[in-house]
């Protein structure tokens with residue numbers, strides 16, 4: 001465990017306590033702080049223990065230190081326990097489950113817990129787990145940061161790092177790779193999916209049952225002709241039931257019935273093992289996880305259509321590879337069985353068993369020369385699909401501008417092109433496969449013509465003759481089958497290369513990790529300094545809240561254009577900051593940089609690591625779920641809390657969102673309705689099962705009865721909201737989540753004057769009360785709330801605390817707070833300047 005602060009800080013604190021200046025305000029913490037879980041055993045030490053950031057990023061194969069912080073007076077001991085919890089990353093495969101107790105000595109303000117991150121031999125998407133704090137003693141746990149997520153970066157390439165030198169060079173290099181080698185690595189990766197190796201081993205073994213059955217049918221048919229139906233006495237001894245051909249035939253008949261039954265049982269077991277389903281799930285979740293962590297650039301390079309295709313089609317298609325490989329093994333086994341049978345029954349046909357595979361191999365090689373391979377259909381399919389999504393997304397625009405006929409023509413042209421390339425492709429497939437179908441009859445014909453005399457002259461038994469004909473037919477089918485399977489595997493090479501490109505694109509996890517690390521580090525340095533300042537008489541005051549939000553040497557430049565240059569500016573926490581400037585002055589860039597949504601050309605944004613930042617886009621987004629799930633999108637567990645639901649309704653009132661409130665109330669009522677009473681099955685009377693206590697599930701799972709009831713009752717609810725109400729819902733959702741740093745991109749553009757004024761008033765309350773509709777008397781016990789919003793110009797009713805005006809590539813500060821900083825803040829400013 002790391003240790004920081006400790007005795008020296010405590011001594012400094014007690015030495016300086018009498019020198020406390022009154023030039024600035026501390027936040028106070030009280031045991032009944034409603035913004036934090038009041039779980040303390042002792043009211044004497046109401047400090048807060050929490051993580052130093054909501055998310056951490058760890059590298060695999062090393063120990064990772066998760067940082068904790070203590071806020072408050074730092075007097076006395078404080079401790080709590082911690083434990084790791086599985087999310088997408090599982091203990092034992094991604095990390096080592098860890099739990100224990102963490103203690104802060106008096107004056108100690110930082111601690112850390114160490115978790116071992118396991119090194120995975122193969123590729124994995126970015127997986128994460130949680131670390132949870134609980135059982136506080138002598139302190140409270142932070143409400144939001146009593147749990148943190150740890151994302152684990154995997155350093156391997158997809159599908160494996162064997163060809164890392166090729167894979168790291170990107171798309172072009174991957175496209176030039178030998179797909180067979182790539183496919184082999186991909187199969188190895190699928191085999192590393194937990195539970196896959198044994199499943200495949202069992203499948204390979206039991207799939208051969210079919211070949212055993214083929215062997216049985218061949219042997220039994222020869223046996224029936226040569227032994228059961230033979231008129232020769234000499235073979236009587238070979239009957240299964242001596243001297244009783246009828247009984248022997250019945251036994252054979254029974255075996256004929258039992259064998260397919262056994263095969264069917266195996267198919268049932270195979271179905272339940274669901275190899276394909278496991279692989280599909282692995283690929284689908286990997287694609288989504290990777291995409292969720294994509295960098296902006298990677299996201300811009302991939303269309304929605306491609307992501308959908310990877311999730312729905314490609315994952316399933318590639319997951320079938322394992323099935324294909326086991327089927328090929330089955331084909332190979334069958335070939336061996338058939339050839340062995342043919343040669344062992346009649347060594348004279350050995351030429352045929354050699355000739356058939358040779359002819360097939362020759363055809364497979366010469367096919368390309370004899371048949372002209374037509375154009376692939378993929379590109380034409382993509383053009384059609386892109387146009388379909390464009391038309392459905394922009395239907396209003398197309399219809400409004402009377403462009404439906406033009407779009408129909410465009411679509412018809414692309415669809416015609418697709419059909420033009422599909423026909424030659426189908427003809428090519430048919431001609432390629434015909435040869436293998438035809439191989440069997442060719443050999444059967446030859447065999448019948450040249451080997452019948454041997455049967456007639458009694459040199460070859462009739463049973464063997466007939467069975468060999470079956471063997472030739474079966475071998476022909478088997479080759480056709482095997483060839484079709486090989487082609488199915490080869491058809492996967494293209495999608496596999498595409499998926500390899502997709503899964504090796506850059507993510508922003510490394511950047512996120514660097515950002516968090518630098519913020520945690522800087523917050524730690526500033527805290528070290530600020531905590532050396534005179535402590536307040538009131539031990540519950542929080543000096544960490546004095547750390548400002550800063551832009552350090554921030555620049556944005558594009559080819560031929562310098563948008564912002566060397567911006568150095570800061571603002572104390574707890575302010576309403578308007579970012580103003582003329583069109584194109586860089587407000588959006590600045591706002592997005594504050595929300596870590598874009599990286600500046602130079603410089604950085606420094607926000608204390610423990611503050612949760614939320615960027616609210618100018619574009620209004622509503623999730624295609626229920627009203628309540630939209631409102632609690634930032635904090636779903638709160639939906640189950642009565643107080644949080646009441647607060648949500650008050651927030652809606654404050655924003656005058658009558659229709660949304662009506663919908664939310666309707667949904668709450670539906671959720672609280674008891675489930676329909678079930679009638680006892682098979683009961684003749686009207687006896688009904690009534691659960692003793694029915695607790696509503698506030699987030700019913702997809703497809704569950706309450707979810708379906710809500711979806712049906714509130715169907716089309718989004719259409720019932722006016723545009724301005726939708727835009728307010730977009731903001732209300734953020735206020736319900738209640739982040740410490742709220743960043744809004746042009747929030748007022750969607751509103752008329754009255755509504756815009758209302759929204760600014762609510763934002764102001766969010767700042768002044770440290771959260772909307774939370775008790776005023778506990779205001780000082782919450783962290784300060786800071787809000788940045790961009791706007792063309794500040795109206796006289798807006799009254800932000802600070803205005804950052806963008807002008808000629810610079811940011812000029814205009815504010816109404818005193819320019820003369822209090823002594824503690826002055827001290828911190830000096831320290832900050834030194835850090836720059």
Ligand SMILES: Nc1ncnc2c1ncn2[C@@H]1O[C@H](COP(=O)(O)OP(=O)(O)OP(=O)(O)O)[C@@H](O)[C@H]1O
Nearest residue numbers: 558559561563581582583584585586587588589590
């Ligand atoms: N990728 C880019 N390449 C070139 N120039 C860019 C790029 N991104 C932004 N810009 C420049 O930045 C300017 C816009 O910056 P930004 O969107 O931040 O300004 P804004 O103040 O929000 O403008 P508005 O109020 O008009 O939306 C554009 O005028 C454009 O010239």
